[in-house]
Amino acid sequence: MPEYMGKCTNCYKLHRYHSTIKDRDHCPEWCECGGTITRNVEAELESSRSTKKWVTDNERWSISMGVPASQVAEFRKRFPNSTYNDRGDLLVKSRKDKLRQMKERDFVELDKRN
Numbered sequence: 001m002p003e004y005m006g007k008c009t010n011c012y013k014l015h016r017y018h019s020t021i022k023d024r025d026h027c028p029e030w031c032e033c034g035g036t037i038t039r040n041v042e043a044e045l046e047s048s049r050s051t052k053k054w055v056t057d058n059e060r061w062s063i064s065m066g067v068p069a070s071q072v073a074e075f076r077k078r079f080p081n082s083t084y085n086d087r088g089d090l091l092v093k094s095r096k097d098k099l100r101q102m103k104e105r106d107f108v109e110l111d112k113r114n
Contacts (some may be wrong), residue, residue: 010035014084018034065101 004024005016010033017028020060027035047065067075076084082101083091102109 004037004039006037006039007069008033008035008037035067059091059093062086062092063089065107
C-alpha cells in the first residue's frame with residue numbers, strides 16, 4: 001500500500017499513513033476524527049526518493065518481460081538462466097540483472113528523457 005502524508009482539515013494534525021488510493025484523502029482510521037486530508041505531495045516525493053535504493057534493488061516479477069503461461073516451459077529451456085513463475089512472469093533480481101535479461105532477448109530500454 002502506498003504511503004501518504006498530509007494535514008487533516010478537521011483536527012489539523014499532520015499524518016503519515018498507508019492507505020488505498022480510494023481512501024487516501026480521508027483521515028486514517030486510527031485518528032477517528034473523520035476529517036479529510038490535504039496531501040503534502042512534495043513531502044511524499046521526498047520520502048520516495050529516500051527509499052529509491054530499496055525499490056530498485058529488490059527482486060520483483062516482471063510482467064512486461066514475461067511470457068504467456070502456455071509458453072513457460074519453452075522459455076525455461078530457451079533462457080536457462082531466467083526464472084519464470086507459473087503465470088509466466090519473469091523474476092528480475094536487480095537493475096543489472098534486468099539489463100542482462102533485456103540484452104539476451106534483444107530488447108532495448110527506452111530513453112525516458114526523450
